[in-house]
Amino acid sequence: MLEVQDLDAAYGELRALAGVSVRVGSDEIVALVGSNGAGKTTLLRCIAGLTRPRAGRILWQGQDLGVLAPHRVVERGVAMVPEGRRLFGHMTVEENLSLGAFSLRARPARQATLDRVYQIFPRLAERRRQLAGALSGGEQQMVAIGRALMTRPSLLMLDEPSLGLAPRVVESLLGVLLEINRAGVAVFLVEQNVRAALDLAHRAYLLEHGRVVGQGRGAEVLADPEVRRAYLGPLAVEP
Amino acid sequence: MRGLVQQLILGVLLGGLYGLAAAGLSLVFGVLRVLNVAHGELIMLGGYLAFGLVTLLGLDPFVALLLVIPLSASLGALLYAGLFRFIVRHGEETRIKNSLLVGFGLALTFQALAVRLFTADERSITTAYRGRALALGGVVVPLGRLLSLLVALLLIALLHAFLRRARWGQAIRATAEDWEAASLLGIDVRRAYGLAFAIGTALAGAAGTLVSLGYSISPSIGLEWTLKALIVIVLAGLGSAFGTFVGGVVLGCAEALSAVVFGGAYREVVGLLLFFCVLVARPQGLFGRS
Amino acid sequence: MTRAEPLLALEGVSKAFAGVQAVWGVSLDVPAGTVVGIMGPNGSGKTTLFNLIAGVFRPDGGRIRLRGRDVTRLPPHRRCAHGIGRTFQHVRPFPGLTAIDNVLVGLLHGRLRGNGRDSERAAARFLALVGLDAKAQFMATRLSLIERRRLELARALATGADLLLLDEFMAGLTPAETADAMEVIRRVRGEGTTLLIVEHIVWALLDLSDRIVVLSAGEKIADGAPAAVAVDPAVVDAYLGRGGSGRSTGSRTDA
Numbered sequence: 001m002l003e004v005q006d007l008d009a010a011y012g013e014l015r016a017l018a019g020v021s022v023r024v025g026s027d028e029i030v031a032l033v034g035s036n037g038a039g040k041t042t043l044l045r046c047i048a049g050l051t052r053p054r055a056g057r058i059l060w061q062g063q064d065l066g067v068l069a070p071h072r073v074v075e076r077g078v079a080m081v082p083e084g085r086r087l088f089g090h091m092t093v094e095e096n097l098s099l100g101a102f103s104l105r106a107r108p109a110r111q112a113t114l115d116r117v118y119q120i121f122p123r124l125a126e127r128r129r130q131l132a133g134a135l136s137g138g139e140q141q142m143v144a145i146g147r148a149l150m151t152r153p154s155l156l157m158l159d160e161p162s163l164g165l166a167p168r169v170v171e172s173l174l175g176v177l178l179e180i181n182r183a184g185v186a187v188f189l190v191e192q193n194v195r196a197a198l199d200l201a202h203r204a205y206l207l208e209h210g211r212v213v214g215q216g217r218g219a220e221v222l223a224d225p226e227v228r229r230a231y232l233g234p235l236a237v238e239p
Numbered sequence: 240m241r242g243l244v245q246q247l248i249l250g251v252l253l254g255g256l257y258g259l260a261a262a263g264l265s266l267v268f269g270v271l272r273v274l275n276v277a278h279g280e281l282i283m284l285g286g287y288l289a290f291g292l293v294t295l296l297g298l299d300p301f302v303a304l305l306l307v308i309p310l311s312a313s314l315g316a317l318l319y320a321g322l323f324r325f326i327v328r329h330g331e332e333t334r335i336k337n338s339l340l341v342g343f344g345l346a347l348t349f350q351a352l353a354v355r356l357f358t359a360d361e362r363s364i365t366t367a368y369r370g371r372a373l374a375l376g377g378v379v380v381p382l383g384r385l386l387s388l389l390v391a392l393l394l395i396a397l398l399h400a401f402l403r404r405a406r407w408g409q410a411i412r413a414t415a416e417d418w419e420a421a422s423l424l425g426i427d428v429r430r431a432y433g434l435a436f437a438i439g440t441a442l443a444g445a446a447g448t449l450v451s452l453g454y455s456i457s458p459s460i461g462l463e464w465t466l467k468a469l470i471v472i473v474l475a476g477l478g479s480a481f482g483t484f485v486g487g488v489v490l491g492c493a494e495a496l497s498a499v500v501f502g503g504a505y506r507e508v509v510g511l512l513l514f515f516c517v518l519v520a521r522p523q524g525l526f527g528r529s
Numbered sequence: 530m531t532r533a534e535p536l537l538a539l540e541g542v543s544k545a546f547a548g549v550q551a552v553w554g555v556s557l558d559v560p561a562g563t564v565v566g567i568m569g570p571n572g573s574g575k576t577t578l579f580n581l582i583a584g585v586f587r588p589d590g591g592r593i594r595l596r597g598r599d600v601t602r603l604p605p606h607r608r609c610a611h612g613i614g615r616t617f618q619h620v621r622p623f624p625g626l627t628a629i630d631n632v633l634v635g636l637l638h639g640r641l642r643g644n645g646r647d648s649e650r651a652a653a654r655f656l657a658l659v660g661l662d663a664k665a666q667f668m669a670t671r672l673s674l675i676e677r678r679r680l681e682l683a684r685a686l687a688t689g690a691d692l693l694l695l696d697e698f699m700a701g702l703t704p705a706e707t708a709d710a711m712e713v714i715r716r717v718r719g720e721g722t723t724l725l726i727v728e729h730i731v732w733a734l735l736d737l738s739d740r741i742v743v744l745s746a747g748e749k750i751a752d753g754a755p756a757a758v759a760v761d762p763a764v765v766d767a768y769l770g771r772g773g774s775g776r777s778t779g780s781r782t783d784a
């Protein structure tokens with residue numbers, strides 16, 4: 001289980017997170033929503049070890065992730081699919097995926113995990129020898145998710161996986177996340193498509209100006225006018 | 240005509256070493272985004288190391304090469320751990336600026352060290368076969384230099400295979416493309432950096448060995464070799480080991496051509512013109528990715 | 530006095546980068562003396578549109594007119610000469626200069642072409658407008674973030690801009706600082722400057738603007754009064770997305 005306690009983070013003078021506390025249970029899908037600049041990406045980056053928080057704690061399965069470097073966080077079973085996919089465009093699909101099994105945790109089962117990823121994303125099996133940079137947006141996102149799955153995570157974090165993708169593709173990807181979750185992986189999802197994310201998630205947090213301003217079961221948060229207010233301001237909430 | 244062919248052959252032989260020299264610098268720059276302007280000094284030190292092993296232990300230079308490579312790699316690992324490790328903490332722009340400063344400092348230090356230890360005299364390795372040459376239809380191919388070319392090509396091929404197939408080779412390539420994404424997959428980026436730096440230094444040491452075998456070395460050759468390596472990198476672009484090798488050969492031939500057409504004093508001219516043209520017309524290099 | 534012609538007019542402006550259409554066929558008018566806000570979710574193209582207006586990029590298609598004059602092909606410093614000023618999100622005051630000297634740079638090189646003592650007084654006036662008169666002699670690096678943002682404004686105004694482009698002026702500010710920033714913007718607007726604001730802090734934008742333009746996936750999807758735009762279903766959809774099938778679906782991977 002992931003437990004973030006009172007996290008503070010900043011980029012120079014720009015305050016990004018202030019006293020953020022969230023929890024992700026080992027079998028949950030938790031969504032993180034909020035308008036741009038609310039701090040969602042910063043939170044994921046702090047958990048993944050890419051950004052160092054100024055204060056607060058990040059506990060994973062009871063242990064403090066502290067100031068672990070990202071590759072160590074991966075060893076503990078927390079994987080992140082960063083915003084914008086960030087594939088190695090000059091390497092093939094299979095090379096990208098194989099690199100996902102680099103860690104000690106994932107290496108022994110590499111072939112089995114790879115087979116499983118190809119099962120989940122049959123399209124990628126067809127394209128395994130193509131350069132990752134030549135794939136369509138949706139296929140690249142599949143590689144990005146598949147690559148993270150190759151690390152054999154117990155917690156999978158995704159930062160705006162639907163960005164730039166067609167609605168059908170997005171729906172399909174969210175379906176995959178559901179399948180992954182059912183197979184025992186916790187999912188922490190930052191998503192642009194708020195409604196779709198809240199439909200999917202068990203629970204959700206609403207972040208605004210670096211603070212948690214709302215939380216609850218997915219459907220509750222979706223129905224809450226606060227969400228519209230968070231994105232579009234007080235004028236958006238009909239009296 | 241024969242004179243031209245002879246010069247071209249010599250140009251190819253030298254060009255192969257240019258390529259090997261550039262490969263090490265290219266790897267370090269491509270992966271760490273750090274411009275080690277002391278790379279030429281590392282070549283020089285490699286040459287002196289080989290010279291020492293040959294004259295003191297009586298080893299064959301190619302056997303000495305087998306020792307120079309791991310020793311140079313160790314030096315590279317030390318330089319990374321002690322110096323360049325701190326430079327990579329910063330963003331790309333700062334890295335390049337800092338590495339230029341640090342590199343120049345290192346270059347001066349190594350040069351001074353070499354003068355102290357070895358005096359400023361030129362040295363070269365003499366072997367039984369150094370004087371021998373193959374005569375092919377009127378052109379002379381020095382044997383030592385030919386073997387050096389083959390060895391250089393072999394090392395490039397090994398580098399290519401390593402980067403392509405070995406786990407850490409792929410990790411290095413991934414780190415070069417996107418170090419954050421690489422670290423998110425469990426790759427220890429600092430280790431990848433250190434490894435790349437060590438390999439780059441090893442290649443420099445190997446190049447130095449071959450230079451001291453086929454030509455000569457002195458404490459001041461560093462800057463010249465760094466410049467040649469830079470020119471080759473611009474010509475060839477980043478990202479291809481074999482491309483870098485070919486770029487080196489192209490430069491070697493360009494220089495040979497230049498010497499024949501304009502006279503020995505203007506060797507550099509054609510090469511530099513080529514450098515300029517490629518920079519303007521195809522900045523990513525002949526084999527580089529845009 | 531009403532002017533028939535808008536201060537700034539965009540006609541069918543488009544821009545693509547490496548095959549991705551960032552902005553497509555966007556037309557909008559900015560009447561003189563108004564505040565127009567541009568908003569849109571991530572990837573909507575509003576930053577690209579901003580940069581097209583500022584002259585950082587040239588559009589692939591369409592025209593940009595300032596006071597009726599075609600400025601489409603003019604680079605940023607030429608647009609400045611015509612009265613367009615801008616701020617930067619990553620505030621960049623000239624570090625070696627004091628606050629007043631920063632403003633003087635804008636004054637001396639902009640349209641107003643100040644000289645000598647008059648310039649010093651004019652610069653002081655601009656600083657007073659943004660509330661930095663007390664810190665005129667402070668080194669720019671010693672100012673806080675919000676103060677540096679205000680300095681950017683003063684400097685841009687000092688170039689004689691009558692159309693000011695604000696690029697995420699309120700990014701990274703606390704709610705209190707945001708209110709402060711809004712106050713400064715209102716004061717600048719009170720002097721008659723026309724403002725075009727691109728902003729992520731939607732509530733602030735809706736509060737400040739006379740008119741709002743909403744972009745989504747590179748196209749304009751709304752253009753009108755803030756109150757109307759905020760409840761426009763197309764706008765709400767753009768920000769919140771269309772719903773998914775929820776957890777009742779099985780997995781489908783044929784994307």
